[in-house]
Structure formats: structure tokens, C-alpha cells
Amino acid sequence: MSLTHLNARGEAHMVDVADKAESRREAVASGRIRMHPETLALLADGELPKGDVLATARIAGIQAAKRTHELIPLCHALPLSKVAIEFRLDEPTSSVEVSATCRLNGRTGVEMEALTAVSVACLTLYDMCKAVDKDMEIGEIRLESKTGGKSGDYRRQAMSSPIVTGASRHADPGLALDTAAPCIHIKCLAELRERLGVSDIDLPFDALESADIAGLKAALTAKDARFAGLNEGRVLCAVNQVMGGDQTPLTDGDEVAFFPPVTGG
Amino acid sequence: MIRVQQEAFDVGVEQQALLQGRSDIGAVVSFTGLVRDFNERPEVTALTLEHYAGMTEKALEAIVEDACGRWPLQGVRLIHRVGCLAPGDPIVLVVVASAHRRAAFEACDFIMDYLKTRAPFWKKEHTASGNYWVAERSSDHQDAARWEEAWNN
Numbered sequence: 001m002s003l004t005h006l007n008a009r010g011e012a013h014m015v016d017v018a019d020k021a022e023s024r025r026e027a028v029a030s031g032r033i034r035m036h037p038e039t040l041a042l043l044a045d046g047e048l049p050k051g052d053v054l055a056t057a058r059i060a061g062i063q064a065a066k067r068t069h070e071l072i073p074l075c076h077a078l079p080l081s082k083v084a085i086e087f088r089l090d091e092p093t094s095s096v097e098v099s100a101t102c103r104l105n106g107r108t109g110v111e112m113e114a115l116t117a118v119s120v121a122c123l124t125l126y127d128m129c130k131a132v133d134k135d136m137e138i139g140e141i142r143l144e145s146k147t148g149g150k151s152g153d154y155r156r157q158a159m160s161s162p163i164v165t166g167a168s169r170h171a172d173p174g175l176a177l178d179t180a181a182p183c184i185h186i187k188c189l190a191e192l193r194e195r196l197g198v199s200d201i202d203l204p205f206d207a208l209e210s211a212d213i214a215g216l217k218a219a220l221t222a223k224d225a226r227f228a229g230l231n232e233g234r235v236l237c238a239v240n241q242v243m244g245g246d247q248t249p250l251t252d253g254d255e256v257a258f259f260p261p262v263t264g265g
Numbered sequence: 266m267i268r269v270q271q272e273a274f275d276v277g278v279e280q281q282a283l284l285q286g287r288s289d290i291g292a293v294v295s296f297t298g299l300v301r302d303f304n305e306r307p308e309v310t311a312l313t314l315e316h317y318a319g320m321t322e323k324a325l326e327a328i329v330e331d332a333c334g335r336w337p338l339q340g341v342r343l344i345h346r347v348g349c350l351a352p353g354d355p356i357v358l359v360v361v362a363s364a365h366r367r368a369a370f371e372a373c374d375f376i377m378d379y380l381k382t383r384a385p386f387w388k389k390e391h392t393a394s395g396n397y398w399v400a401e402r403s404s405d406h407q408d409a410a411r412w413e414e415a416w417n418n
Contacts, residue, residue, distance in 0.1 A: 190315050262381070
């Protein structure tokens, strides 16, 4: 694996593609712009002051794809055969998902064109909506798939959450390595992690109302209201990787994991 | 032998390894669990399996130990995969060897029932209509409870 845009001396150079075989290339990129729900509603109803937001952002994305070589220093100018920009309004996350597909028969890939198209479409969405919402946030701009060419096909894995969570920070849970501040190491796993938006957190041992799981839950809830979710639905817990319950006693340095009912096999 | 891994496994190779050099084994039962393309929703396109590293191995060891205490077993292999899987992919393998078939059949059944209700694995299904975490099933708990009753009688 090497960086093709660097020559033998490590200097930037444009790759000579004259001898590469022509093939059909396609790349799909995506991105997202989050906004206030009211902004999304205005956008959906076409009531924003600058007019048709999505149509404008679509044209901006297409133009950007065609001009990628003017923006990204070592990109070639490409005769794109297709540029398509799609928008999906996602109410649950209050965001607009943007995706761009670029295609050509040629000697170099089109992923930079697709990524540029998504980026500029998102920037245009920002520009079109900024009069009513300055908190908008652009993110998750990434390549989804790429076909054709020597390096082979690429497809982003469907997975967005970590494959394996909950790996112990300490080789032996229950053995406190950090003697400075006595605390309890708490983990939220799987669906609970996503629901509460918390993965790992440490809590000083003396914050516990009582030295057991019930006391830990109360201390967590007092610290952050989200942890009230620990008492909603069926939430299991393990202390030092052994199943426990509300009455399980805790000592300094313990590892406590909260998780939903298991669904393996 | 217990393994938690992302890679696929080969049922034949695992069974062979369990039987290698043994002539006292009279029965070997193996169970392979696969990813279905339908579950709570149709058109499952992928499955992500998450686990609690460390606790998973301990829980699986405890289940196998429990099985060894209930039946005269001569060998157990238990492999569970984690990570991203596609429909048709094998997820879990249990191979149980014993002198006689009844013990092997029952122990294999028992290990799967306990694994489904006690080992910290979580499945997230990816479908055309979105991703969701799989919910627990009461039938799995009923299946596991059979062994409590059988043991207490």
C-alpha cells in the first residue's frame, strides 16, 4: 500500500494515467446536515426565504463534481458521464441525507467527484437555510461504494456500531490499578449504549448512596437524567463480568456493565 | 474449547479436531446456527453481533462446565462469531461428544438454550427499512427453563 500522489522523493505529483486501461467507474458518496426540526419542516414545505433549497443544492452538487479538479490539487479533469444528487429528509434525526453518484468510462476513479458533490451540496443547504438556523452541522461525509478500476470494488460495511464493545480496560476487572481516585467503572452496551448515548463512564466511589447497584443507579441518575433509562424496560447488569442485581455489593475499582437482554445464538 | 471470533468456521474441521485420536467416543452431535434473511422484519440484509469481551468467554465456559456436570461428556467445542455477518453465514457452532447419543443430543440442546439466554451477545439486524436491535424472545426463556425443571425433578 502506498500513496499514489507522492513520487519516489515523497513530493506531490499528478499520477500519469495515460497508460491505464479505460473502465466503467462509479462512486457513491454520502453526507448529512443536521438542523433544528423547525428548519427541516420549513425546508420540507418550501417556505425558506431563499426559495427552492433542494433544487439549488442539487445543481450546486452537480457543478461541484464537474469542477473537482479546480479544487483538489492533484485531481484530473474528468468528462463525467453522470452526476446524480439525491436528498432524503430524515425526521427522526432531524437531518437531510445527501448522496451523490458519479460515473464515467475512463482511467481514473470518481470518488473525489462524488465526495466534492456531497460536500458542496451540504454547504449549499447550509447557505440556503442559514437565515433561520445557524446551528446546523455538516458531517459524516464519506465514500459509500466505488466500482471499476485496478484497486477493485469497495463497499462500506453496513455496520456503524463497534463490532466488539465492553473490552475491559483492566486486565483483571475488580483490581483497581488506579489508586489515585477510588471509582467504579461503568459500561453501557449494545442497544442501551445507543439509547442513553453513553459508552464508558467512571464515577467516584464515594458518590454512591449505598455501596451496591441500586446505589450506583441512584448516583448516576442524580448526575445525569439520561440514566433514568436504566430503570426503563428490562436492563441487566454484571459486576466484574458476573451477572448481578440491584442488591449486588460494590467495592472500589469494580467494573459494572449495564445491558439489554441478550440475543446471541 | 471455546472461541469467540470474527472469522467463519468449518464444521468438518472442528468436528475432526474434537475426534482426533479418540476411539472412546460413541456419539458426536453438532449444531450450527445460521443468519436468516427474515426475522422481526423481512429482507434482513446483514447482521451485526456485539459482545462483552471477557464476560462472554466466562459465561460460555460456565455453560459448558454446567453441561459437563449434567451429562458424561467426552468433549465440547463451542464457537460463536461476532462482527458483521450476511444471511446464510454461520453464527454459532456447538459440537458435543459422548459415549452415547442421548447425552450428546441433550447436552447440545442444553448448551444452545443456555447460550441464548445467558451469554452476553447482542444482534442488530440491518434491513431495507432500517436497522434495529433484536428483542429477546420468551420462547428462548421457556426453552432454557426446561432444564431447570428437568434437573429439579
